[in-house]
Amino acid sequence: MKAALCTTLDGYESLTLCDVATPTPSDTQVLIRVKASALNFADSLIVKGKYQVKPPLPFSPGLECAGIVEAVGKNVTTCQAGDRVMAILNYGGFAQYALADAHDVFPIPDNLDFNTAASLPVAYGTSHHGLTAKAQLKAGETLVVHGAAGGVGLTAVEVGKRLGATVIATAGGPEKLAICKEHGADHLIDYRDGNVRDKIKALTDGLGSHVAYDPVGGDLFTETLRSTRQDGRILVVGFASGDIPQIPANIMMVKNITCIGYHWGAYRTLDPDSLRASFAELMSWIEDGSLQPHVSLTFGLDDVKQGFEALLARKSTGKIVIEIP
Ligand SMILES: NC(=O)c1ccc[n+]([C@@H]2O[C@H](COP(=O)([O-])OP(=O)(O)OC[C@H]3O[C@@H](n4cnc5c(N)ncnc54)[C@H](OP(=O)(O)O)[C@@H]3O)[C@@H](O)[C@H]2O)c1
The missing domain is CATH 3.90.180.10 (Medium-chain alcohol dehydrogenases, catalytic domain)
Incomplete structure (x- = not known):
């Protein structure tokens, strides 16, 4: 072959x-x-x-x-x-x-x-299992998705919307943000323009998001920490920026923030049943037209x-x- x-x-x-x-x-x-x-x-x-x-x-x-x-x-x-x-x-x-x-x-x-x-499998699996089993995203919450036009990011936008969240998508440039909008994002932020933290706060009555989904890392992670609300959750998904952030524990403590490390592939052995259940729900959403790969x-x-x-x-x-x- x-x-x-x-x-x-x-x-x-x-x-x-x-x-x-x-x-x-x-x-x-x-x-x-x-x-x-x-x-x-x-x-x-x-x-x-x-x-x-x-x-x-x-x-x-x-x-x-x-x-x-x-x-x-x-x-x-x-x-x-x-x-x-x-x-x-x-x-x-x-x-x-x-x-x-x-x-x-x-x-x-x-x-x-x-x-x-x-x-x-990888992108939707990561976003669905990560946002449900790990981040416990609930209907009515605000979800920030970074790198939202990318492989995992775009699926997080769709899964977040399907779960009933308000989705703030961040990406680099208007063309990428247009794709995020087509896939359901409620609010768009071009992170090339800076001030991501202030823009997220402005969209959330100054409170910040309930959940952030971060496959990018780097400097954006600092903005994420500053723009996640009290008692919020950050799903650490990846480091497409090439820069692995160091997390200041004092900010996590003062803001009661939970940073959740998440490697989807590990659940193939850690908890295969939860991945199969996640996959089954995803397939039902594909079949009923809720998701647009x-x-x-x-x-x-x-x-x-x-x-x-x-x-x-x-x-x-x-x-x-x-x-x-
Ligand atoms: N934890 C897990 O289980 C899991 C599962 C799958 C993937 N991942 C990780 O998630 C990350 C994204 O994976 P992916 O397959 O979605 O990749 P991708 O399709 O390339 O998407 C990555 C996005 O990150 C943004 N980005 C920002 N800075 C970047 C840089 N310096 N270089 C490249 N992209 C940059 C890009 O969007 P803009 O151009 O709009 O900035 C791009 O759309 C990777 O680190 C991957 O290893 C983790």
């Missing part, structure tokens, strides 16, 4: 398209003929050895995919050859075939194509590097998908 292979931990620039052996599923695994795989920020880290998961070399990146079941291990009863599925992967999505653990494989609703299905760019398997370039140059909104021939 063809695979975009990482042979050294030198970053996405070193990925090469190679012919490799098609893998064989273990007793509990599913072999998927991949039709589409979505790109995640984490893929840019895994190919530099800077992600939590460090696969043995050589490997293909790619943390989620959609396709058709080719074969299943002998203990797998939840799907069978020929099923249309999407899957969460440890790695290996940028290849013609990928292995997934059976509990990470989900049927694709009839109204979804492969590209859209591939773009769902957004793929802004697609690339072929031989153009994977261009996909990475677009992601890291902040040229995408929502998700980038790699189509696999």
Whole structure:
């Protein structure tokens, strides 16, 4: 099979398209003929050895995919050859075939194509489980979403609206904010103009938000801490800015703020039942049309590097998908 292979931990620039052996599923695994795989920020880290998961070399990146079941291990009863599925992967999505653990494989609703299905699991999973199980967002609360036009950010806008929150979206520039508005954001803040804290306070009667969802980090985190209300919650999702903030405990104490560290992937083993429940609710929202998954760019398997370039140059909104021939 063809695979975009990482042979050294030198970053996405070193990925090469190679012919490799098609893998064989273990007793509990599913072999998927991949039709589409979505790109995640984490893929840019895994190919530099800077992600939590460090696969043995050589490997293909790619943390989620959609396709058709080719074969299943002998203990797998939840799907069978020929099923249309999407899957969460440890790695290996940028290849013609990928292995997934059976509990990470989900049927694709009839109204979804492969590209859209591939773009769902990580971003919507992170936002739904993070905002419900971890941040406990309630209807009527105000949610600030940073990096709101990005992969996880845009899904947090939609999930926040579906949960009944008022959503304040922050992003870099009017085009990105327009996408946030299309996906339901109530208020828009261009963080390139500065004064994020004052703008959030002005939109919340001077009180600040109940919940903040932060996949960006850096200086924006200081603004977040200052613009979260007494007894509010901050969901620490990621550091797309490249800058990991240090949290001043005194401000957390004085404002009774809870900073919640959140790594969605860890719940695949910590609490798989809660992830399945989260996924089930998400699928019902997809099927009833409450969510509008957004793929802004697609690339072929031989153009994977261009996909990475677009992601890291902040040229995408929502998700980038790699189509696999
Ligand atoms: N905790 C978890 O379980 C979990 C799950 C998924 C992802 N994440 C993390 O969440 C973060 C975002 O992931 P993603 O897949 O949504 O990425 P993405 O699609 O690239 O979105 C990131 C957004 O961050 C903003 N940004 C601000 N400063 C940036 C910078 N210096 N470089 C790049 N983007 C910058 C960009 O929006 P503007 O151009 O509008 O500023 C961009 O839309 C990553 O750190 C990722 O590892 C965490």
